Amino acid sequence: MTLRQIASVAVYVSLSIFGARAAEAAMNTDALVTEGRIQDIQHAIAEKRTTCVRVVKAYLRRIEAYDKPLKLNTIALINQAALEDARKLDEEPQSLRNTKPLFCVPLLVKDNIDTVGFPTSAGSKALLDNFPAQDAAIIQRLKAAGAIILAKTNMAEWAFSPRNTVxxxxxxxxxxxxxxxxxAGSSGGTASGIAASFGLAGLGTDTGNSVRGPSSFTSLVGMRPSLGLVSRSGIIPLELDRDTAGPMTRSVEDNARILSIISGEDGADSITQNPAARAxxxxxxFLKRDALKSARIGVLRALAPVEDTDPKVLATFNRAIEELKAAGATIVEAVEIPNLKIHLNDGYYCSRFAFDVNTTLAKAHSPSKVKDVESVYQAGLYAPQNEYDFKRFLKNSKSDPGTTCPYMLDHPGRAAFLKDVEAAMDGAELDALIYPTWRFxxxxxxxxxxxxxxxxxQLISPATGMPAITVPAGFTDGLPVGLQMLGRRFDEGRLYGLAYSYEQHTHWRKPPYGLDPLEAAPGTDK
Structure with a gap:
């Protein structure tokens, strides 16, 4: 064999190895994004096993292959600039990447959160021309941290329904x-989309259950933070005295990373002007595997009554209690909150829906031609399934809640409810209360x-302003069950520690059947 032939063989072998490694990298990217965590993807990019462009392409391929073909219908609109955003991130030096905690995190965002380039419809066809001039405060923070807005997700119309996403x-x-x-609803698009690995993490909003309920039904981690920790500026409201945004993720760690970015004081939302938000x-x-060893957990049996809880869900909840014990927690059974029935029967609702939405639509950065929600109802611009909820919310809305509704915890009933929950926790020296997220x-x-x-x-966290997190606790007949932990106001760190410890001891999160990693098509790995 001549030197030229030897050289040719060497080049051929080298190219073959390079091609095989490139194909392996592409295939690994598709596997990586399926159930992948933020740190997994960031490490793979830093080690040059993949790129941000490949990551975004992999998620887009999954959306194309599964969302509409399987009639999941989680994605409302794709960000047409997502690949360009990824290319720009790939071009950044490592020194700059290191300053961005959410570098190349493709996010799914609920359709009531203002995001430049997308209409913010809040699930209403009346607002499909509502293109915001600026991002919501939390979107600004996420982008600055290196995240990519991959898509907007479907939601229950006007966030009315906790039951479904229509x-x-x-x-x-x-x-x-x-x-x-x-x-469930109203953040069902984000929930089902993240469960299907159409994005790395997602954002929902929660007035009554809309982060935690859908997260529980799709084996996700969902955090409703304390009222006052996260800005609602740039989010179409449902009830501002209860509304908050929160992260929805496949792991506790990713959830904690997202909340660290979106929390904080915002001059455009007065409830965030408090020491906890400024901190x-x-x-x-707070994420320690042994966090449960020194924890005292109270069981709120009033929210898991034998006569009104699915037997399999109840069995799953009882098993979760044993799992918490096995992880080192001290379990305090049958904790009683003073006056709980009175608080739950009253609810302390004072609807602000029409007032809050109309105020939002009237703002300059909301260019939609629709300026009042009543006209949307009168014109019949809603899904037929949502007529009852629409009519009910309008009927109950106060024309001027500023003079008729005590705001948030200024409401004496809500303040008393918070005091009673805290008294129960203090009396038993509890770190958290637990109950099933859904009883069915x-x-x-x-x-x-x-x-x-x-x-x-719906029952405690929205009225009291206390934080609550749901974490996967198992399955009944293949359907996810969530365990919810309620903590003291602005004590999210402790809740994350407890949830993380439970997650690491149990690993109940499992991906949906039939949504396996895709094999990259030729040429899609570049």
Whole structure:
């Protein structure tokens, strides 16, 4: 063999190895994004095993292959600039990347959160021309931290429904674990989309249950932070005295990373002007596998009554209690909150819906031609399934809640409720209270309204302003079950520690069947 032939063989072998490694890298990227965590993807990029462009392409391929073909219908609109955003991040030097904690984190964002380049419809076809001039405060923070807005997700129209996710703008969203069942609402698009690995992490909003309920039904971690920790500026409201945004993720760690970025004081939202929001906590420092060893956990049996809880869900909840014990927690059974029935029966609702939405639509940065929500109802611009909720919210709305509704914890009933919950926790020296997130499994889509029951997320956290997190606790007949932990106001760090410890001891999160990693097509790995 001549030197030229030897050289040619060497080049051929070298190119073959390079091609094989490139193909392996592409294939690994597709596997990586399926159930991947923020740190997994960032490490792979830093080690040059993949690129941000490849990561974004992999998520886009999954959306194309699964979302509409399987009739999940989680994604409302794709960000057409996502690949360009990824290319720009790939061109940044490592020194700059290191300053961005969410470098190359493709996010799914609920459709009531202002994001430049997308209409903010809040699930209403009346607002499909509502293109905001600026990002919501939390979107600004996420972008500055290196995140990529990959897509907007479908939601329950105007965030009305905790039961299902049906909008007049984008249709009906299915549960990734069983397409005949509901993902709950109103953040069902984000929930089912993240469960299906259509994005790395997601954002929802929570007035009553809309982060935690859908997260529980799709085996996700969902955090409703304390009222006053996260800005609502640039978010179309449902009830501002209860509304908050929160992260929805496949792991506790990723959830903590997202909340660390979106929390903080914002001059455009007065409830964030408090010492806790100004503190800007890095929540990952609380994530310790042995956090449960020194914890005291109270069981709120009032929210898991034997006569009104699905037997399999109750068995799962009781097993979770044993798992907490095995991880070292001290369990305090049958904790009683003073006056709980009185608080739950009253609810302390004072609807601000029409007032808050109309105020938001009237702002200069909301260019939609629609300026009042009443006209939307009168014109019939809503999905037929949502007529009852629309009519109910309008009927109950106060024309001027500033003079008739005590705001947030200024409401004496809500303040008393908070005091009673804190008294129960203080009396037993508890770090958290636990209960099933839902007392029943996800119902079929057609029964989402008639079988709506057992929604524990509505009961304590929204009225008291206390934080609550749901974490996967298992499955019943293939359907996810969530365990919810309630903590003291602005004590998210402790909640994250407890949830992380439980997650690391149990690993109940499992991906939906039939949504396996894709094999990259030729030429898509560049």
């Amino acid at each position: 909008s007049s703008s984008y249709g009906v969203t299915a549960n990734a674990y069983d397409r005949a069942r509901t993902p 800007k906590v890095e929540y990952i420092k 499994p996800p119902p079929a889509q057609e029964n989402a309204t008639s079988q709506y029951k057992g929604d524990n997320s």
